[in-house]
Amino acid sequence: MIILKAENISKQYRLGLVGTGTISHDLNRWWAGIRGKEDPYLKVGSVNDRSTKADSDYVWALRDINFEVQQGEVLGIIGKNGAGKSTLLKILSRVTIPTTGEIKTKGRIASLLEVGTGFHPELTGRENIYLNGAILGMTKAEIKSKEAEIIEFSGCERYVDTPVKRYSSGMRVRLAFAVAAFLEPDILVIDEVLAVGDAEFQKKAIGKMQDISKGDGRTVLFVSHNMAAVENLCTRAIVLEHGSVVFAGETTPAIDYYLNLENTNLNESSIEAFIENQSDDILRLTDFLVTQNEIISANFYTNKTVKISISYEVFEDVMGLRVGFDLIDLSKSSVLFRAFEDDDKKSIEITKKGFYSIESEIPENIFKNGYYGVKLAIGIHNKRWIIFDDNVMVKFNMVNVNGLNRAYSDSRPGVIMPHLKWRKNI
Amino acid sequence: MSPTDTDDWLYTISSKRKLIDFNFAEIWRYRDLLFLFVKRDVVTVYKQTILGPLWYLIQPLFTALTFTLIFNKVANIETGTVPPFLFNLAGISIWNYFNTCLTSTSDTFTSNAGIFGKVYFPRIIMPLSVIISNLMKFGIQLLIFIAFYVYYYFNGAAIYVDSSIVFFPVIVMLMGLLGLGIGMLISSMVTKYRDLKFLVGFGVQLLMYVSAVMYPLALMREKLPKIAWIVEYNPVAYIIETARYMLLGTGTFSWFGILYTVGVTLVILFLGIVVFNRTEKTFIDTV
Numbered sequence: 001m002i003i004l005k006a007e008n009i010s011k012q013y014r015l016g017l018v019g020t021g022t023i024s025h026d027l028n029r030w031w032a033g034i035r036g037k038e039d040p041y042l043k044v045g046s047v048n049d050r051s052t053k054a055d056s057d058y059v060w061a062l063r064d065i066n067f068e069v070q071q072g073e074v075l076g077i078i079g080k081n082g083a084g085k086s087t088l089l090k091i092l093s094r095v096t097i098p099t100t101g102e103i104k105t106k107g108r109i110a111s112l113l114e115v116g117t118g119f120h121p122e123l124t125g126r127e128n129i130y131l132n133g134a135i136l137g138m139t140k141a142e143i144k145s146k147e148a149e150i151i152e153f154s155g156c157e158r159y160v161d162t163p164v165k166r167y168s169s170g171m172r173v174r175l176a177f178a179v180a181a182f183l184e185p186d187i188l189v190i191d192e193v194l195a196v197g198d199a200e201f202q203k204k205a206i207g208k209m210q211d212i213s214k215g216d217g218r219t220v221l222f223v224s225h226n227m228a229a230v231e232n233l234c235t236r237a238i239v240l241e242h243g244s245v246v247f248a249g250e251t252t253p254a255i256d257y258y259l260n261l262e263n264t265n266l267n268e269s270s271i272e273a274f275i276e277n278q279s280d281d282i283l284r285l286t287d288f289l290v291t292q293n294e295i296i297s298a299n300f301y302t303n304k305t306v307k308i309s310i311s312y313e314v315f316e317d318v319m320g321l322r323v324g325f326d327l328i329d330l331s332k333s334s335v336l337f338r339a340f341e342d343d344d345k346k347s348i349e350i351t352k353k354g355f356y357s358i359e360s361e362i363p364e365n366i367f368k369n370g371y372y373g374v375k376l377a378i379g380i381h382n383k384r385w386i387i388f389d390d391n392v393m394v395k396f397n398m399v400n401v402n403g404l405n406r407a408y409s410d411s412r413p414g415v416i417m418p419h420l421k422w423r424k425n426i
Numbered sequence: 427m428s429p430t431d432t433d434d435w436l437y438t439i440s441s442k443r444k445l446i447d448f449n450f451a452e453i454w455r456y457r458d459l460l461f462l463f464v465k466r467d468v469v470t471v472y473k474q475t476i477l478g479p480l481w482y483l484i485q486p487l488f489t490a491l492t493f494t495l496i497f498n499k500v501a502n503i504e505t506g507t508v509p510p511f512l513f514n515l516a517g518i519s520i521w522n523y524f525n526t527c528l529t530s531t532s533d534t535f536t537s538n539a540g541i542f543g544k545v546y547f548p549r550i551i552m553p554l555s556v557i558i559s560n561l562m563k564f565g566i567q568l569l570i571f572i573a574f575y576v577y578y579y580f581n582g583a584a585i586y587v588d589s590s591i592v593f594f595p596v597i598v599m600l601m602g603l604l605g606l607g608i609g610m611l612i613s614s615m616v617t618k619y620r621d622l623k624f625l626v627g628f629g630v631q632l633l634m635y636v637s638a639v640m641y642p643l644a645l646m647r648e649k650l651p652k653i654a655w656i657v658e659y660n661p662v663a664y665i666i667e668t669a670r671y672m673l674l675g676t677g678t679f680s681w682f683g684i685l686y687t688v689g690v691t692l693v694i695l696f697l698g699i700v701v702f703n704r705t706e707k708t709f710i711d712t713v
Contacts, residue, residue, distance in 0.1 A: 013711060026618075090710070094439055094546035097707045102440035113544045122470040131466060134459035135545055163473075 001071045001106070003219050004187060008101035009065040011087050011243075012058050061087040062098070062243045069187075071107075074213040074220045076234035076251060078227075078258045083240040085223050089113055092189050092221060107186020107219065110137050114191070116176030121165035125156055125175055128164050132179045146182045153208070154178035155201075174201055181208045187219045188212065192226070209233055227255050227371055228331035256298070259330065259371055259395050280386045282318055283378065287311035287357070290374050290394040300396050302367050302403035302417065308374055309359040314351055320381030321351040323358060329415070330371035330395060336415065338377060348381055365419030368412075369400035453548050463555035468562055482566045486522060490515040497640045504645065507584035508676045515571050517639040520669050523564040523598070524605045524662060525630055530556045531609025532626050535617045535709050542710060549706040550699075553610055557602045564598070575673075586675040594672050601665050604691045610698035614705035618712050638663040642670075642677050661687040 062084045069075050079085050090096050092103065093111030118135040119128050129150055133143040143150075151160050154175045156167075164172060190209075206229060213220045213233055224230050230237060230251060237254035239247035247257040278285040289309045292300040300306055310323055324340035341358050342349070375393040379385040404419055405412060453460075472478045490511055497503045498510035505513040531553040535542065538552055579585060616622045636656050638646065643663060647654045657663045664683040671679045 090543075091439060093544075095543055096710045097439060098441050100441050102438050102442075104435040104438050106434065106436050108436065109546075111545060117544045118541050120466055120470055122473045123466065127466075127469075131462050134456075134462045135541065135547060137456075137547065139455075140458040140461075 076237035079240035110185035111189040125160040311357040368417040467559035527605025532612040607694035607698035
């Protein structure tokens with residue numbers, strides 16, 4: 001059964017300062033309304049792209065969004081910053097209305113755009129459980145029946161009758177998430193609230209989310225940058241770009257699509273321009289490639305080496321120039337390791353003026369399947385970075401097609417998946 | 427999609443707006459939230475103060491005392507047979523209720539933008555909770571008024587409770603609704619034009635002087651007949667005058683005044699709800 005349906009949702013925002021010219025625009029709008037004409041400012045408006053300068057005062061944060069959600073489905077909504085995710089969430093949670101189009105729903109929606117909305121510092125933990133629960137749409141009786149569970153889940157039993165202003169920020173988040181976790185709406189809309197608390201609590205939170213979506217058959221709309229969480233929780237996903245849905249489908253292809261999107265600065269047509277931009281008074285990048293079997297691709301295999309090639313020109317003699325890269329696990333946004341070309345030197349050396357081309361290989365059977373990025377790292381030792389930017393990163397998906405552990409389909413825990421040699425002594 | 431899927435939507439989030447979109451069932455469903463907001467307001471105001479709720483009493487008492495000294499002793503305003511202090515205390519308590527209702531509902535949107543931007547509940551819960559929690563403060567102030575009333579009564583002051591006192595709750599409700607209506611109107615416009623915030627501050631102060639708070643309506647008619655119409659067309663003045671008539675047996679009572687006040691209150695309340703309804707849908711984009 002379709003429980004929620006979005007039809008042609010668009011949302012327009014005014015750029016710049018609200019205030020100058022608002023009265024005249026309002027009057028124009030009102031006058032058009034009286035004559036039964038269309039809002040004159042709906043016609044203008046440019047596509048939402050942060051990096052280009054707008055040619056109009058109005059911008060479409062969302063443009064003609066259509067999607068359907070089945071009951072019991074966990075829909076992931078992914079996209080870059082500024083793609084329109086938050087605006088869509090705001091409309092879904094009825095904080096604001098769309099400029100055009102409509103969303104129809106058969107269930108009650110509760111939204112978690114933030115944990116701890118409406119917490120009052122002077123009230124005790126227990127009082128805040130009631131207040132926050134009621135704000136999220138629970139009745140007093142509902143909260144009362146779950147009070148003990150909420151307190152237990154939060155792990156704040158000892159402080160529950162202390163004013164929240166005496167809580168540490170971590171405790172506040174735990175308590176707030178605990179209230180939210182026991183919400184029982186038909187449709188739950190969740191923004192990236194999981195990125196809070198310590199590791200132990202995050203695990204608990206993700207586990208609880210899984211229970212909500214899998215166990216109870218609740219419909220969930222989930223927005224996150226954490227690809228591991230999306231892949232784990234969602235049954236389907238849509239990808240937003242510049243306010244439009246550019247992909248809708250199964251979670252894994254959606255994530256592939258999304259990560260490739262981010263990769264667009266590094267496809268072959270734009271790589272030249274990209275490299276041109278990466279220059280400095282003492283160094284200019286001429287080439288940066290990540291390949292497997294001499295092929296540039298978004299998908300590499302775990303059982304083959306990955307080659308990193310960096311070419312650059314040095315304009316003057318430099319003491320302590322270091323060229324290398326960070327290997328980043330994109331789903332956790334954490335650095336797995338950093339490597340420099342001069343790692344095995346005993347002392348700092350001078351790099352002479354001239355052209356250089358270096359390459360290295362990451363051995364096979366190290367990566368676990370997942371999403372990774374190679375971020376260029378060039379700098380002068382103990383002085384400054386020359387090139388070290390999240391945009392100077394090649395992203396790829398590691399696929400475990402012919403690699404280790406193919407006999408078993410279970411996804412095993414761990415950060416890396418090395419190939420160990422085993423001896424069996426009978 | 428099967429044909430049965432198409433029509434039984436629970437609700438629709440749409441760009442279309444109705445003139446009045448007042449969902450009583452939904453507000454009723456959120457009644458616990460209303461109650462919790464009232465509780466929060468009452469409990470937290472005077473946390474970490476020594477005198478606590480006594481502040482509810484200190485404010486009107488000292489204002490009444492000051493008014494008595496300035497307006498009655500210095501400026502010689504006549505309050506008839508009623509002790510000036512009691513006269514002022516009655517006026518101030520009722521005026522205060524109106525004043526707090528108006529000023530605290532008038533920034534509903536701006537001061538709650540944080541919550542409103544993150545979660546949905548019927549927005550009208552906020553101003554409603556404000557007028558209810560203020561009603562409780564007013565109740566406490568009424569108790570202190572009664573205490574002084576008894577004191578003066580046994581000291582032989584010529585005061586009596588009029589039989590129309592049974593309608594006193596109606597008068598108080600009228601006052602609250604008028605404050606709510608004006609407050610909602612202002613709150614909706616403040617989201618876009620912050621100028622109004624400054625206007626409310628001193629506008630309310632000016633309004634007090636034309637609301638017969640520290641003088642009887644009849645005195646205005648007698649001393650300044652030319653501009654007495656300002657007071658006469660002010661519904662707040664009628665409410666205060668009538669309340670004093672009920673409590674102290676002083677001043678005038680006119681059916682015309684009451685009907686006029688009810689009419690104005692209903693119109694303002696209606697306009698307030700309409701404008702509030704329009705604003706609550708998109709204010710988060712402009713706030």
